[in-house]
Amino acid sequence: MATLKLVNVSKRFGEVIACSNIDLVVNEGEFITLLGPSGCGKTTLLNVVAGLEELTEGEIWIEDRMVNDLSPYERNLAMVFQNYALYPHMTVAENIGFSMRLRKRPKEEIADRVGHVAQTLELEKLLDRLPRELSGGQQQRVAIGRAVIREPTIFLFDEPFSNLDAALRMRMRVEIKELHQRLGTTSVFVTHDQEEALSLSDRIAVMRFGRIEQFGTPEQVYSLPTSKYVARFIGSPQLDIFEGDIESTNEQMNYRIGTERFPMPTLTQLPDKPVDLGVRPEHILLGSEGAPAVVHLVQPIGPFTYVTVTWEGGNATARVSGVSRLRPRDKVNVSYDITGMLFFDRESSLRVELN
Amino acid sequence: MKKNLSKVILQIFLISFIFLALGPILWAIVTSFLPLSSLTAKPIDLDPTKFSLRNYFEVLDTSRGLLSGLINSMIIATFTASVALVVGSAAAYALARLSLPGSNFILLAILATQMFPGIVIAIPLFIVMSRLGMIDTHFGLMFVYLSFVLPIVIWILKGFFENIPIQLEKAAAIDGATNSQTFRFIILPISLPPLFATGVFAFIESWNEFFFAIILTRINVKTAPIAISEFAGQYRTLYGQMLASAVLASLPVVILAIVFRKFILEGFVEGAVKT
Amino acid sequence: MSRSSLSSSLNEIRTAGKYQRSRLRMGILFSLPAIFILLAVLAYPIISSFILSFQDVRLAAGGIVTEFIGLENYAKIFQDAAFRNAFNNSIYFTVIEVVAVTILSLGLALILNHPLGRPAIYRVVLLIPWALAPVANAVLWKWIYNANYGVLNAIVVGLGLSETPIVWLGSPFLALNMILIADVWKAIPFITLLLLAGLQNIPRRLYKAALMDGATSWQQFMHVTLPGLRTTLIISIVLQSIWALKVFDLVFVLTKGGPADGTVLLNFLSWRVTFNYLNIGYGAAIANVLFLLMFLLALAYIRALRPRSSSNK
Numbered sequence: 001m002a003t004l005k006l007v008n009v010s011k012r013f014g015e016v017i018a019c020s021n022i023d024l025v026v027n028e029g030e031f032i033t034l035l036g037p038s039g040c041g042k043t044t045l046l047n048v049v050a051g052l053e054e055l056t057e058g059e060i061w062i063e064d065r066m067v068n069d070l071s072p073y074e075r076n077l078a079m080v081f082q083n084y085a086l087y088p089h090m091t092v093a094e095n096i097g098f099s100m101r102l103r104k105r106p107k108e109e110i111a112d113r114v115g116h117v118a119q120t121l122e123l124e125k126l127l128d129r130l131p132r133e134l135s136g137g138q139q140q141r142v143a144i145g146r147a148v149i150r151e152p153t154i155f156l157f158d159e160p161f162s163n164l165d166a167a168l169r170m171r172m173r174v175e176i177k178e179l180h181q182r183l184g185t186t187s188v189f190v191t192h193d194q195e196e197a198l199s200l201s202d203r204i205a206v207m208r209f210g211r212i213e214q215f216g217t218p219e220q221v222y223s224l225p226t227s228k229y230v231a232r233f234i235g236s237p238q239l240d241i242f243e244g245d246i247e248s249t250n251e252q253m254n255y256r257i258g259t260e261r262f263p264m265p266t267l268t269q270l271p272d273k274p275v276d277l278g279v280r281p282e283h284i285l286l287g288s289e290g291a292p293a294v295v296h297l298v299q300p301i302g303p304f305t306y307v308t309v310t311w312e313g314g315n316a317t318a319r320v321s322g323v324s325r326l327r328p329r330d331k332v333n334v335s336y337d338i339t340g341m342l343f344f345d346r347e348s349s350l351r352v353e354l355n
Numbered sequence: 356m357k358k359n360l361s362k363v364i365l366q367i368f369l370i371s372f373i374f375l376a377l378g379p380i381l382w383a384i385v386t387s388f389l390p391l392s393s394l395t396a397k398p399i400d401l402d403p404t405k406f407s408l409r410n411y412f413e414v415l416d417t418s419r420g421l422l423s424g425l426i427n428s429m430i431i432a433t434f435t436a437s438v439a440l441v442v443g444s445a446a447a448y449a450l451a452r453l454s455l456p457g458s459n460f461i462l463l464a465i466l467a468t469q470m471f472p473g474i475v476i477a478i479p480l481f482i483v484m485s486r487l488g489m490i491d492t493h494f495g496l497m498f499v500y501l502s503f504v505l506p507i508v509i510w511i512l513k514g515f516f517e518n519i520p521i522q523l524e525k526a527a528a529i530d531g532a533t534n535s536q537t538f539r540f541i542i543l544p545i546s547l548p549p550l551f552a553t554g555v556f557a558f559i560e561s562w563n564e565f566f567f568a569i570i571l572t573r574i575n576v577k578t579a580p581i582a583i584s585e586f587a588g589q590y591r592t593l594y595g596q597m598l599a600s601a602v603l604a605s606l607p608v609v610i611l612a613i614v615f616r617k618f619i620l621e622g623f624v625e626g627a628v629k630t
Numbered sequence: 631m632s633r634s635s636l637s638s639s640l641n642e643i644r645t646a647g648k649y650q651r652s653r654l655r656m657g658i659l660f661s662l663p664a665i666f667i668l669l670a671v672l673a674y675p676i677i678s679s680f681i682l683s684f685q686d687v688r689l690a691a692g693g694i695v696t697e698f699i700g701l702e703n704y705a706k707i708f709q710d711a712a713f714r715n716a717f718n719n720s721i722y723f724t725v726i727e728v729v730a731v732t733i734l735s736l737g738l739a740l741i742l743n744h745p746l747g748r749p750a751i752y753r754v755v756l757l758i759p760w761a762l763a764p765v766a767n768a769v770l771w772k773w774i775y776n777a778n779y780g781v782l783n784a785i786v787v788g789l790g791l792s793e794t795p796i797v798w799l800g801s802p803f804l805a806l807n808m809i810l811i812a813d814v815w816k817a818i819p820f821i822t823l824l825l826l827a828g829l830q831n832i833p834r835r836l837y838k839a840a841l842m843d844g845a846t847s848w849q850q851f852m853h854v855t856l857p858g859l860r861t862t863l864i865i866s867i868v869l870q871s872i873w874a875l876k877v878f879d880l881v882f883v884l885t886k887g888g889p890a891d892g893t894v895l896l897n898f899l900s901w902r903v904t905f906n907y908l909n910i911g912y913g914a915a916i917a918n919v920l921f922l923l924m925f926l927l928a929l930a931y932i933r934a935l936r937p938r939s940s941s942n943k
Binding site for chain 3: 375377379382448453468474476479480482502562563565566604605609
């Protein structure tokens with residue numbers, strides 16, 4: 001178990017900048033996620049940490065060693081790949097024990113350790129099988145077993161669940177979380193699935209165009225996003241952003257969108273630049289109060305229904321508990337919960353704290 | 356109705372195709388079992404009772420040169436194929452994965468080697484090899500054969516190695532494997548089919564080669580093709596024996612091709628996909 | 631390979647860390663034996679042959695004496711009737727062979743692609759002629775073409791197509807065509823298998839889409855099959871042309887260039903001039919001209935491959 005520190009790490013492929021000026025500190029035992037869409041540089045960054053790619057600039061520190069010049073193996077890391085990357089011609093036992101075999105450990109020791117690992121991952125009955133005879137979930141567990149047996153100081157996960165169907169994903173998520181709780185190894189997880197990131201991580205690094213936009217706890221990136229990008233990326237369905245102005249009169253402060261005025265908390269200080277308003281679906285209210293709107297789409301998903309309405313300020317998607325009576329073309333009024341207001345500087349897209 | 360007619364026509368084509376493909380060969384085999392008297396009879400005497408292996412025994416007599424030809428070809432083809440596999444697979448891996456500078460140039464050069472007639476290098480090669488005393492030696496011929504078998508081996512294996520998911524090699528690196536260990540324990544075991552296919556191919560090419568064989572050998576290292584051509588070029592041709600020698604000299608390669616047909620045919624499919 | 635990419639890879643090497651450097655070392659180590667062999671056997675002789683073609687080479691007193699004569703050898707080529715003859719023969723041979731092999735192989739590949747042609751036996755049957763040594767092939771056909779006892783005459787005379795046995799290898803043009811037949815017979819399997827693989831590479835759904843659009847079989851062939859086969863066809867033609875120009879064993883065993891030089895091909899001519907007439911410089915010149923011919927051919931075809939590439943997938 002070790003701390004991981006990235007200092008000003010950049011990776012360029014010729015002219016293309018994959019990651020730039022990454023500063024990151026992962027504490028001992030922490031489970032962090034690199035989250036972002038394809039092409040944001042998260043996998044490249046992971047490969048750089050692993051030593052599979054050479055960084056262009058910067059330093060990587062594991063515990064108190066600078067590991068820039070060390071091979072992946074020397075860094076004592078283990079990695080679980082997206083496509084499992086199991087050696088197709090070796091049995092499960094041979095796959096898991098490969099790293100020990102390379103170090104020429106005695107056969108009994110290998111068999112012993114492999115047996116242990118197989119037990120914790122419920123793979124004992126599959127030890128003699130070949131990868132192609134296993135299901136997706138089983139293969140993934142073998143990949144994890146191959147990583148676990150190394151007793152590495154840091155675990156790296158490269159979108160390990162992308163190839164699994166939805167139900168299996170949920171189960172594997174639980175397994176990983178349990179594994180982390182049990183072993184407590186520092187882990188870096190890469191995914192594009194924000195729900196996965198929120199459920200698994202101690203902290204999340206939201207990435208975009210090779211940079212980290214925000215590095216914080218799930219709560220922080222959800223409720224206190226640093227930018228429109230983070231606010232939109234986290235949370236499903238996406239939050240809605242409205243363009244409007246703050247109006248202050250003596251009695252009341254309002255946020256005016258078009259011709260509609262919505263109440264807001266009184267501010268001691270007005271921002272000097274225009275701000276946009278962001279509201280998450282659970283804070284959008286449909287009922288008799290607020291601006292007139294027309295129902296556009298109704299999507300029931302079981303415990304909730306997402307109702308999208310069209311109004312003067314654009315579209316808004318509300319999360320309604322249970323089943324909704326609303327149907328498309330119904331008329332309804334839309335407003336929002338004052339506590340759920342997020343303000344973003346219109347020009348820089350950064351969130352501003354208003355008090 | 357129309358569909359049945361086209362099916363019948365197709366079937367006829369297929370059967371005649373088999374006759375055309377195998378006909379000449381079967382005819383040669385039949386001939387090789389008949390004595391000269393039957394063959395020169397008019398019309399030709401195809402009496403099965405006259406079938407015998409006599410031609411084969413006479414042709415294999417050590418004084419006729421075929422036996423030593425077969426042995427020489429066996430030695431040379433086996434060694435050439437083995438060395439080509441070892442050296443070629445390593446080079447193919449380097450080109451596929453190990454980011455060699457100038458690899459594009461090397462690839463083009465490899466392609467170019469397939470494109471010129473042997474005669475271009477024959478004389479200079481002959482001169483150099485004479486000076487080095489490599490004329491009429493197994494090693495000399497092998498070395499030359501390597502030069503035109505290697506490019507194909509490298510070309511085919513490189514394509515195959517490139518298709519191996521790179522994550523496998525990354526996993527091996529994380530597990531602590533060096534480049535050579537990755538090559539030995541991961542890449543090669545997975546590549547057995549194309550390795551066999553290219554090995555067989557290299558063997559066949561070496562076995563069948565004629566041009567450099569006649570230029571670079573004298574007496575000791577006569578290969579099977581040379582032996583056959585001598586049978587064919589005799590003043591008084593013994594037809595049955597001529598064909599018996601051709602059959603014998605072709606048996607090893609044909610058997611190899613049939614035994615490894617799956618790998619060879621798969622090789623064609625791979626090749627087409629790459630283009 | 632362009633200058634900039636070479637310099638950028640060199641740059642990458644300079645800035646590479648210890649880990650990258652070891653990979654590079656490995657790469658060079660792995661490929662060194664192969665490169666060494668290829669350079670030794672091919673590079674030096676090719677250059678040497680080029681130089682020889684500018685020289686008059688004579689054997690004297692147990693060694694060779696070379697004298698620089700500039701372009702004389704090449705000039706001689708243009709005046710040499712034997713060269714013109716061999717050139718014409720080679721062009722005729724190559725063109726007819728490529729056309730015949732391509733058409734016949736395409737037909738065969740189409741048949742084998744059909745459900746009726748599925749059984750593996752048909753593909754195995756193809757491997758046998760392919761595996762034969764060209765010399766063995768030559769012997770095969772020598773026997774078939776035998777004027778007195780060959781089976782071809784037996785068939786031709788027996789069917790009444792001719793009253794007397796034909797000396798197949800006895801007249802120049804006829805002999806050339808008989809050699810052509812023998813080579814075409816041997817060449818078809820490989821090209822067929824290549825085209826078959828190319829055919830199987832064409833996605834089925836393109837045919838389904840064409841069928842939905844109301845295309846007849848012929849239209850499907852013209853608009854789905856042929857375009858899909860374009861790259862494979864071009865490669866087949868290139869390979870076959872180069873191989874046709876390289877033909878040697880057949881000529882050597884069947885006719886030794888006769889009768890009346892009717893079957894002398896460029897490759898064979900170069901060999902004869904070099905090893906029989908011992909005019910090494912001239913032989914080298916002819917060889918280099920042949921080399922140039924093949925090179926230009928390959929270039930032309932590669933150019934034909936360039937535009938509209940990778941639209942098949």
